[in-house]
Amino acid sequence: MIYPIVAYGDPVLRDVAQDITKEDFENLSEFVQNLFETMHNAGGIGLAAPQIGKSLRVFVVDGNGSEDQELEGFKKVFINPTMLEEFDEPWAYEEGCLSIPNIRESVKRNSKIRIRFYDENWNELEEEFGGMQARVIQHEYDHIEGVLFTDYLSPLKKRLLKGKLNNISRGKVSADYKMRFPKPPKKKRR
Numbered sequence: 001m002i003y004p005i006v007a008y009g010d011p012v013l014r015d016v017a018q019d020i021t022k023e024d025f026e027n028l029s030e031f032v033q034n035l036f037e038t039m040h041n042a043g044g045i046g047l048a049a050p051q052i053g054k055s056l057r058v059f060v061v062d063g064n065g066s067e068d069q070e071l072e073g074f075k076k077v078f079i080n081p082t083m084l085e086e087f088d089e090p091w092a093y094e095e096g097c098l099s100i101p102n103i104r105e106s107v108k109r110n111s112k113i114r115i116r117f118y119d120e121n122w123n124e125l126e127e128e129f130g131g132m133q134a135r136v137i138q139h140e141y142d143h144i145e146g147v148l149f150t151d152y153l154s155p156l157k158k159r160l161l162k163g164k165l166n167n168i169s170r171g172k173v174s175a176d177y178k179m180r181f182p183k184p185p186k187k188k189r190r
Helices: 028-042 131-144 155-169
Strands: 046-048 058-062 075-097 100-118 124-130
Touching: 028 046, 028 058, 046 131, 058 131, 075 131, 100 131, 100 155, 124 131
Parallel strands: none
Antiparallel strands: 046 058, 058 075, 075 100, 100 124
16 A cells, blocks of 8 residues: 655654554564555655654665665665664765655764664664665654754755755646645634
8 A cells, every 4th residue: 555655744744653562563574564565656765654644663774776876775664763873973874754755865874883673574783874775764763753854954955945845745746646735734714
């Protein structure tokens, strides 16, 4: 099932997502497949549950077909992840986000990470990743922490993007995939 991508401005993107348990989530494999399907339909390489309106600590990544060779063969599911360490030299790279279409900006992130997580079979893993793999994971991990890549931008850059971001929240944006926009505040009756 392909879900609409939640657009910038929706409160679910600012929530710290909740852990899940195997018992709580009977249809985990179906949910994970839906995340992958939605991500592929939108042309992304990562997607977090909050981006489809679910405040759960789950995200998927799939770099197959990416222009970046480092991401080829990189396909993983992260359930209840905990970032243990971000280290090595920070480096800047232009990032985008399915929830913030048509905006790309340079973001500095550490080049290596160590993360603990469960995979789709509920195996607990602890792994290190570097380069583009680390960056994609950090970006998706931010989503389950209620953080967006635009939060890393300078105050000046945020002011320059304010109009575009407001337009996204209002549904005044073009994307090649279905999106869900925040409901406008109700007008007060006099």
